[in-house]
Amino acid sequence: MAKIRDRTEDFKDVVRQTALSLGYNESKMAAILSSFIIHKPLQRTSFTKAALKTLESIRTLEQFIMQHRKDYVDVHRTTEQERDSIEHEVTVFIKACKDQIDILKNSISGEEAKSRGWLGIRDDHSNADTIAHKHGVVLILSERLHSVTAQFDQLRAIRFQDAINRRIPRKKMKRVSSSNATEIPKSINSELREPDEPQPEPLRVQQQLLDDETRALQVELSSLLDAVQETETQMVEMSALNHLMSTHILQQAQQIELLYEQVRIHFVVCIFGYLYI
Template identity: 75%
Template sequence: MHKPRQRLGFTRAAIKTLESIGTLEQFLMKHKKDYVDLHRTTEQERDSIEHEVTIFVKSCKEQIDVLRNSINEEDANSKGWLGLKGDNLNADTIAHKHGVVLILSEKLHSVTSQFDQLRAIRFQDAINRVTPRRNRKSTTKSNAAEASASISLDPDMKRDSEVRDNDVSQAAPMRVQEQLLDDETRALQVELNSLLDSVQETETNMVEMSALNHLMSTHVLQQAQQIELLYEQAVEATQNVELGNKELSQAIQRNSSSRTFLLLFLVVLTFSILFLDWYS
């Protein structure tokens, strides 16, 4: 009664995991336009959608890991003396469960790939928004430089008129104050422009790092699936080796039986010949 209960529990867990992956796929289809279209939602709402998808994916991965661990435990418990499996039916069941886990992993990877495409579109839009901003910033710098030059010329003309109208002793302090104000204004403009450059560069780097991080996680998932496939092949090879050992044992037994029969036949034949010779 214990083994059927385990199989039933595994089936329920696998169906629950499949339903979770289906729910995740439906969630992506429902919020696909909201996540991609910049005019439908805000950045905070898109971050919220991404956070929920991440939680979904993490939950599905944990469920798949639980299934995989249960299979490994059952496989370890089914091994007999010297680590050899004694039940072909149990081995087939374990191989079937590994196939179920592999299918669930591929299904989850397919859904996450769809979300990766959506994230790539969002990251590209963010980069496209940052690039024109830099161009506008350089244009603003040139305009500010021209404006500051014109401003610096206008006060010169104004100061010339004031020099002509006022006394020399009153014009000199005013020129010094205006020059100081102009210098402070230019320094503030340069500082603000440098801060804007650093902020925009940091934003671009963060977007690129996030994209690379997600691509890396996708590759890690693909490698995990390849490792799972290799494990399936190793299990199948082990089963083939066990079947070969059984066939070899049966062949040895048949060979031993044939030798015993031949020896018995020779002994009986020898005694028969001796008896006939004695009788005659």
């Protein structure tokens, strides 16, 4: 049986001689060999750069919410204007992130339209996989933005609930103060009257009528005040619920649209594979 001979060194010598004959010097050969060992980093596409930028914006938004969480929830730390300013900045952040995600979606749609043939069917499996991967990236970014906005929605719900709780005790205090105010004039009038002084009958009847009218007006004003405060509380609750509802509807619409795109891509790929089979 013949012995196995290692011809690696002979191969290297042949490669070196061939390279020298083609005009390569030792430095060029060393650079080529090093490029085989240490690969250059791949150039990132514009989509990848935009996706990473969007992810960084979402992380910045999350850090901003966590940093100003106590200032937004605690009424003793900041004023209403400062909390409104925080909410405005968060809203601007969310809108900017959503616009970036929409730009990514539009770029995918444009690339998808270019990759279709004259029958509307893609002619490249690798391009279809790339587009599906990009749709997945957009879906991940949308879910990440949804989780961050859900955190802020919880803080907003706490703020609105605290505002409602502050209005309810104030209503009770006003009721107590109004009842005390009705009792004070009666006590003053009773003290000013002499204990044994007889009152004429017409004056006593007139005083009784005035007292009845005063009590009726107080009851009516108290009921009107309660109705106004109850309406104000309901308006605050409706505002909070409308905002939460609009946020959830927008997020559900985005998820439905992404799912529709993924199903459509999968369907077209299946048709393309069936035609080629």
